[in-house]
Every structure is written in structure tokens, then in C-alpha cells.
Amino acid sequence: xxxxxxxxxxxxxxAVAIPFCKIGNEVHICLVSSRKHDGQYVLPKGGVEKGxxxxxxxxxxxxxxxxxxxxxxxxxxxxxxxxxxxxxDDHKPHKRSPSTEHGSASFVPRARYTAFLVNVQKGDxxxxxxxxxxxHERKRLWTLCEDACKEIQWRKDIYHLLLQADxxxxxxxx
Numbered sequence: 279x280x281x282x283x284x285x286x287x288x289x290x291x292x293a294v295a296i297p298f299c300k301i302g303n304e305v306h307i308c309l310v311s312s313r314k315h316d317g318q319y320v321l322p323k324g325g326v327e328k329g330x331x332x333x334x335x336x337x338x339x340x341x342x343x344x345x346x347x348x349x350x351x352x353x354x355x356x357x358x359x360x361x362x363x364x365x366x367d368d369h370k371p372h373k374r375s376p377s378t379e380h381g382s383a384s385f386v387p388r389a390r391y392t393a394f395l396v397n398v399q400k401g402d403x404x405x406x407x408x409x410x411x412x413x414h415e416r417k418r419l420w421t422l423c424e425d426a427c428k429e430i431q432w433r434k435d436i437y438h439l440l441l442q443a444d445x446x447x448x449x450x451x452x
Contacts, residue, residue, distance in 0.1 A: 287376075288372075288386070289368065289388060290325055290389040290390070291392070292326065292389045294339075294436060295336040295394060295396050296363065296395050296396065298397060299398050299400040306420045306423070307422075308346060308398065309321060310412075310416045310417065313415055321393075321430065321436050321440065323343075323391065332392045332394060336393075343412050343416055345410030345418070348397060349402075350404075352396065361394045363446055364438075364439055364443065366390075366391050372386040372387060393440075395446055397450075423440075
């Protein structure tokens with residue numbers, strides 16, 4: 279996963295879903311409870327698996343962790359890259375990184391996170407399902423975008439991805 283056969287050390291590719299819906303003139307984000315940090319929330323995320331692109335991974339993780347599916351309109355859009363909002367490197371080093379000092383020329387991050395906006399029709403039984411793979415391990419939290427930023431501020435990498443998405447999300451408020 280993190281390395282190649284040629285011996286080059288590479289960060290793990292992680293896709294992050296930013297599930298959102300518009301309620302009135304407000305944009306809401308769906309967070310999920312963290313399994314590792316009790317009482318904390320995160321965005322759905324996970325490794326890009328073989329045969330998947332980032333968008334497909336983000337949608338799969340959103341289903342597994344939050345029980346959400348994208349709205350029909352978003353599934354039909356062919357240019358899925360337009361949903362990408364940004365990437366950020368993990369501040370922690372890859373276990374085989376030549377340097378553990380972040381910012382060093384030889385530093386290799388443990389992971390590279392890439393975020394994708396995913397529109398969800400909240401309350402639509404085709405988009406917000408009652409049963410999903412991690413339903414007994416995680417809770418969903420729909421909250422305003424500003425509040426979502428506060429909830430995930432403890433996870434600096436994911437927090438910065440949500441901030442990067444803010445401009446695109448604001449376009450949906452009008």
C-alpha cells in the first residue's frame with residue numbers, strides 16, 4: 279500500500295468524503311463519530327483500494343461509515359474530478375520515510391488525503407440509509423458547516439480539507 283515494488287516509499291492514498299446537503303439557505307455537513315477517539319467526530323475517509331479512483335473510494339467510505347449515498351444528480355455527473363476540493367499530506371512520517379522531520383526534503387508522509395464533495399439528499403431513503411456496515415460503531419452528526427469545522431478542528435489535516443472546500447460549499451448556499 280505505502281510502497282512500490284521499485285522500493286520507492288510513497289504515502290498511502292486516502293480519500294475523504296465531505297457529505298453535504300442544503301436545507302433552506304444553509305449547507306449542512308455529515309460527520310461520523312471516530313472509532314479511535316471517543317466523543318470526537320471526523321469526516322468519512324479511508325484508503326483508495328486497487329481498481330478505485332479517489333471519488334469511488336470517498337463514496338464507498340461514506341457508505342460504509344455513515345450509511346450515505348450520493349444524490350442521483352451527482353452520480354450522473356461524468357467529471358467527478360470537479361468534486362475534488364483539495365489534498366493535504368499527513369504530518370506524520372511514513373514508517374520507511376528517510377526523514378521523520380516534517381518539511382525536510384526527504385520526508386515522506388504516512389498518507390496523502392484528498393477530499394471530495396458529495397451531495398446527499400438528507401431524509402431520502404435512497405441516500406440516507408437506516409442500515410450500513412459500521413452503524414453499530416459510528417454515529418452520524420448533521421451540522422452546519424461552521425459547526426462541522428469546530429467539531430473536527432482536533433484533526434488538523436481533515437480540518438484543513440474542510441476549510442479548502444468552504445468556497446465550493448458556499449456556492450451551494452445561494
